[in-house]
Amino acid sequence: MRPVLTTWLEENADKAKQRAKETAELQAEINKLQKVLVEKLKLRDARYECGWNIEHYRGCLKTLERLANTHLAEMAPLRDRIVVFAPFTGVSLEGHVMLFTGDVLNNWIDFIKNIPHHDTYLKVVPIYEQTLSQVLRGIQIGRRKFMPKTQARGYANYLMKVTTSLGDYLGKQKYPKNWPETLHEFTIVVESEAGPLMVSPTGQFITPATCPGLILVDFISQNMQSSRELMNKYAEDKHIEQELMDECMEHLRLQSLTKDDAVTPDKMIVALRDLSQMQLPHLEQVKLHITNYYSVLTDGVVCIPWDSMQR
Known part of the structure; x- marks a missing residue:
């Protein structure tokens, strides 16, 4: 059973502030060491x-x-x-x-x-992205908004595979007649070979590198409208999210307010609206992080689930 937010904060706020105080000296040491290394x-x-x-x-x-x-x-x-x-x-x-x-x-x-060798892949990535865009009627090539860092070398190979698959498709048939002249309003993200074929919460088409051209074209055809709707919703949510973050920072007198990448704007809005309705003096001058679990990190950051008031 999950704890009640207010009770959990009462029990853990002092611990969080104590840990933050204890790590302040360590943070100062880190900042100094980082500065020295950056300069050296x-x-x-x-x-x-x-x-x-x-x-x-x-x-x-x-x-x-x-x-x-x-x-x-x-x-x-x-x-x-x-x-x-x-x-x-x-x-x-x-x-x-x-x-x-x-x-x-x-x-x-x-x-x-060997960084110069790795950089050669980095230099060809824009060329591969442009090639895929041209093959797919000017579609934008994106990077997933909430995804882990990817190596340039592997990504270049993924792009090449998708471009080749679409080239094979076009060698046998044309794109559907109901497609618009340009797909520039849409964005496609090429991920690893084993990833899902899906429309992301932000409206991007996500495809694994191994997806056959026929299946990818059919998927885009079926999901253009839902992609448009999700893109519009994401744009609206981002705006609302930022406004609510500013309000919560001031209302709760937080030192900082952050979130996990996995907490999409619609989830963050739920969390922020709940928090803005509450009086939580224990959070004053606390670093608050919205995620999927309760925890007090060793540096005093307080983590709470985005849906802490929804259950």
């Missing part, structure tokens, strides 16, 4: 997207500091890049250098040396 390696930024606590982030920075002190020359490819400590090692579609926190030092060194 001439990075654009260093970030942490691994879901672990900030002590783990300090460990990652210490490891990178060790590399900077012992292998500075080999770190040259990091210059003017954003380094992200992440669940995998590679170059992301945004061009960020992702370093898996579970890798040994030698793996990091070998990968960093």
Whole structure:
């Protein structure tokens, strides 16, 4: 049985504030170390997207500091890049250098040396995206709004597979007559080989790289209208979500208000509307994170489920 929000906050608010106080010194150390590394390696930024606590982030920075002190020359490819400590090692579609926190030092060194090789894939991605767009009547090629980081190398291969499948389709038949002249209003996202064929909550067509052209064309035909409706709803929800976030920040006197990527705007709106109707003095100056579970993180962030008042 899930706890009642107000009761849970009463029981955990003091713990959250104490943890936040205890980690303030650690955060200051991390900020200092991060600044030193950014300057020494001439990075654009260093970030942490691994879901672990900030002590783990300090460990990652210490490891990178060790590399900077012992292998500075080999770190040259990091210059003017954003380094992200992440669940995998590679170059992301945004061009960020992702370093898996579970890798040994030698793996990091070998990968960093080979960043120029990985960048070659990054450079061809826009070409592959443009090619797919041209084949599919000018459709926009998107990245899923709530998806994990993807490596450029794998993504380039996915794009090529979908383009080839559609080319095979067009070699045998034309697109349906009821299709508009252009699909520019729509967006397609190409994901891994084993992903689902679906319309996302944001109205994007999501396709696995291995989807046959015939099935993909048929799916788009059947879902154009629902895609339009979802796109419109998402645009409206994003606007409402931001307004409610601003209101809740002020109403509850929060230090910060964030959410998991998995909490889509419609879910966040439910949470924010519920919170805005409540008097929750225990949340004053607390870092609140909307997610799917109750927890107090080691750095004092308070996590509550988006539907905490719906059950």
